[in-house]
Amino acid sequence: MKKRLLVTFIGVGLVGCSSNETEEVMIMAAASLNDAIDELIEIYEQDHNVDITVNYGSSGQLRQQIIQGAPADLFLSASIADMEEVVEAEGIKSSTNLIENTLVLIATPEIASTLTSWADLTTAPYQGLAIGETETVPAGRYGKQALESMGIFADIEDKLIVGKDVRQVLTYVQTGNADVGIVYETDARVAGDAVTIVAEAPANSHDSIHYPIGLLTTNNSAANLYEWLQQDEAMATFESYGFQKGE
Structure with missing residues (x-):
């Protein structure tokens, strides 16, 4: 049966950086996203003054690391259940289903x-x-x-x-x-x-394979990236790797 992730928004917008300094964004991402996210980061960093670091692994291990205090601005999970645990534990800022898989x-x-x-x-x-x-x-x-x-x-x-x-x-x-x-x-x-x-x-x-994305911090650069990953340019890259747009 298809599960739906509760979506909560607190007015995150596409906001600009307040200085010329390069801001850092830390992503925790499911291992199956490795190739797509690497390409998306390359595209995004060309036009944005931001330094993005990604830690890839199993969604369950990443969820545990986040809850235990590992630094992370965005969480891209291959499991709604793992995202829901992070939402409950971390008071997540915003989350939504991003893509799907087979x-x-x-x-x-x-x-x-x-x-x-x-x-x-x-x-x-x-x-x-x-x-x-x-x-x-x-x-x-x-x-x-x-x-x-x-x-x-x-x-x-x-x-x-x-x-x-x-x-x-x-x-x-x-x-x-x-x-x-x-x-x-x-x-x-x-x-x-x-x-x-x-x-x-x-x-x-089996359970439906949804990849939710969660914004964990108030980092403006992370909020901008969170929004961009849901837009057409990023979605086209995800689809080129075989992912489907999330419902």
Whole structure:
């Protein structure tokens, strides 16, 4: 069932910096956003007097770091649940659903021919299914939900190879440390010919994959970036990586 993130605004606007000094913005962002955010930062810094630093990781680990006091101006999560915990703990300034993604089963090209569906995971001759840690990695949690929905999680649990975030899961498959894996479609696209998408997970087999963005501070430069990331120029970059605009 699709969840909706409560959106709260306190009049954040596109405000300018009061000095010529370069302002700093710290972002905590889900690992699956790495390539898109890196490109967006490059675009944004060309026209704005700001120095943006990003810490990538699993949304659950980043959520814990923020709540424990790690400095952050913006939080881009791959999980509504992790954002909601930060909202509750930090008194977040503003938040909204930004983009969406799709969960897919991938395989090495050598193994892909033996897999035509998720159900084949119980019979195909593969070595290791890479999946994100199910408590802290949203893609891992969605993956477990999908496998349980299909009734096959218990049958393949002993084949799981757990990654600290979705990009580590992708690397396991790219390097052959696992024959198959569960990642987002955007991650599979970044990998190119190194992996093959076997099948998408049925939409009703797991929680909807929303990426909320939250503004954590009153930093004017962070507020400007928060607003810009929701505009057409930034959204076009997200979509070029396979993300869909959030609803």
